[in-house]
Amino acid sequence: PAVMQQVERGRLDLDADVNRYLDFHIPAYAGRPITLRNIVTHTTGFEEAFKDLMGRQSSMSLETYLKTHIPDRVDPPGRVPAYSNYASALAAYVVERVSGEKFDAYAARHILQPLGMRQSTFAQVLLANRRALLSEGYKTNDQPKEYYEFVTPYPAGGLNTTAPDMARFMIAQLQKGELDGARILSDSAAKALHAPQARTFPALNAMAFGFYETSRNGHRSIAHNGGTQFFHSDLHLLVDDGVGIFISLNSSGDDAAATGIHNALFDGFMDRYFPASPSLPAESRFAADRQHGEATAGYWESSRRSTGNLFALASLLAPIVVTANPDGSLILPFPARGMVRWREIAPFVWKADDKGDKMQVLLRDGRPAMIGFDAAPPAAFLPIPWWRSPGWLVPALSIALLMLLAEGASLPVGAIARRVFNIALA
Numbered sequence: 001p002a003v004m005q006q007v008e009r010g011r012l013d014l015d016a017d018v019n020r021y022l023d024f025h026i027p028a029y030a031g032r033p034i035t036l037r038n039i040v041t042h043t044t045g046f047e048e049a050f051k052d053l054m055g056r057q058s059s060m061s062l063e064t065y066l067k068t069h070i071p072d073r074v075d076p077p078g079r080v081p082a083y084s085n086y087a088s089a090l091a092a093y094v095v096e097r098v099s100g101e102k103f104d105a106y107a108a109r110h111i112l113q114p115l116g117m118r119q120s121t122f123a124q125v126l127l128a129n130r131r132a133l134l135s136e137g138y139k140t141n142d143q144p145k146e147y148y149e150f151v152t153p154y155p156a157g158g159l160n161t162t163a164p165d166m167a168r169f170m171i172a173q174l175q176k177g178e179l180d181g182a183r184i185l186s187d188s189a190a191k192a193l194h195a196p197q198a199r200t201f202p203a204l205n206a207m208a209f210g211f212y213e214t215s216r217n218g219h220r221s222i223a224h225n226g227g228t229q230f231f232h233s234d235l236h237l238l239v240d241d242g243v244g245i246f247i248s249l250n251s252s253g254d255d256a257a258a259t260g261i262h263n264a265l266f267d268g269f270m271d272r273y274f275p276a277s278p279s280l281p282a283e284s285r286f287a288a289d290r291q292h293g294e295a296t297a298g299y300w301e302s303s304r305r306s307t308g309n310l311f312a313l314a315s316l317l318a319p320i321v322v323t324a325n326p327d328g329s330l331i332l333p334f335p336a337r338g339m340v341r342w343r344e345i346a347p348f349v350w351k352a353d354d355k356g357d358k359m360q361v362l363l364r365d366g367r368p369a370m371i372g373f374d375a376a377p378p379a380a381f382l383p384i385p386w387w388r389s390p391g392w393l394v395p396a397l398s399i400a401l402l403m404l405l406a407e408g409a410s411l412p413v414g415a416i417a418r419r420v421f422n423i424a425l426a
Contacts (some may be wrong), residue, residue, distance in 0.1 A: 002095045008189045011098040021094045024067045030076035038077045039087045041197045041207040042378040045075035046084045048306045058124040058150040065152045066093050081200050082303035083378040089153035114182040115172050117165040124150050137230025138251040149228050157228045170244030194239050201360045201372035203349045212377040217276040232258040260336035288328030288344035296361050296368045297324035303380040319390050
């Protein structure tokens with residue numbers, strides 16, 4: 001909403017080079033600058049980085065963080081969806097620059113206070129009079145409570161709030177920017193905030209303005225989830241139905257339990273109160289093409305990736321493995337859902353057996369080049385090239401490690417043998 005407020009005032013142009021609003025420079029990539037529209041749809045092409053993201057204390061200002069942590073670029077702007085905390089922080093700093101207010105103060109004055117969200121703040125300070133109100137965070141339920149997390153590149157993950165305050169925010173969104181006579185957006189701006197942006201995957205849900213589309217039983221919602229190390233939240237707005245749902249958990253749990261609980265609550269809520277209509281058109285039968293599945297099978301990596309730091313090892317040690325079945329269906333893992341089977345319902349479009357959501361594969365030069373999912377518009381998966389494939393690198397690494405261990409073990413063994421047989425070291 002903060003960015004849209006400034007667009008309404010004519011201070012921001014969504015399609016201008018973001019450097020117009022900055023006092024430092026973000027280099028273009030592949031001849032294309034980053035725009036605010038790239039930022040709010042998470043198609044900036046920034047590399048993923050975790051350094052100084054959050055910790056036990058607030059170590060630097062938003063301005064300092066952004067100027068000293070500019071990520072490398074891994075994709076041209078506007079092409080590949082990949083959620084970026086840095087991009088969200090950049091949007092907040094742009095609002096600071098054009099409004100003349102620090103973002104936490106701006107959000108309090110123009111969003112939180114007008115909506116009566118009195119227990120909410122973006123300020124990264126731990127006030128003594130708020131300490132007793134805060135929930136403790138835990139990794140799992142059998143571990144001790146953790147420290148209070150400070151988020152440096154807020155606003156992503158940086159809001160302290162309550163469920164009643166979030167209810168007020170959701171009602172304002174559902175009422176096109178207005179609550180109890182206070183208006184944070186015009187009716188037209190609120191509609192623009194909720195509208196789908198350009199679709200990277202034509203057959204799937206799209207990004208809205210910061211929100212992303214989800215759907216179940218024929219009902220559209222706009223949503224956003226997210227988490228820190230210890231807290232995990234999920235928000236859905238059924239704009240056309242006038243309903244919102246919010247859940248926040250203070251532990252990750254074992255085996256992505258938090259994600260599983262989020263999904264179960266939303267799916268159960270929708271199935272009970274917004275069941276599928278019997279009048280929905282039945283899907284036409286499609287003869288799955290076995291070659292499509294075989295072409296898609298292999299190793300894939302998240303578009304939210306790194307190439308120049310330790311996080312890059314994730315693609316090597318934990319790739320996404322897509323397996324093709326003889327009937328043209330695919331098997332691949334999904335968080336909190338396990339191994340899911342997907343059946344082809346249109347050329348290079350598959351539907352999940354368990355939840356009925358869709359997956360689409362985009363082609364480049366006739367070959368699968370990117371996978372997207374209905375459940376995650378700000379994310380995609382890219383094929384791992386053969387020279388970085390875990391299929392041969394992991395065995396090669398294992399052999400190399402065994403050779404190093406054998407060489408290391410040979411030294412004491414040789415020393416013992418020389419002593420036993422009285423052999424001089426050559």
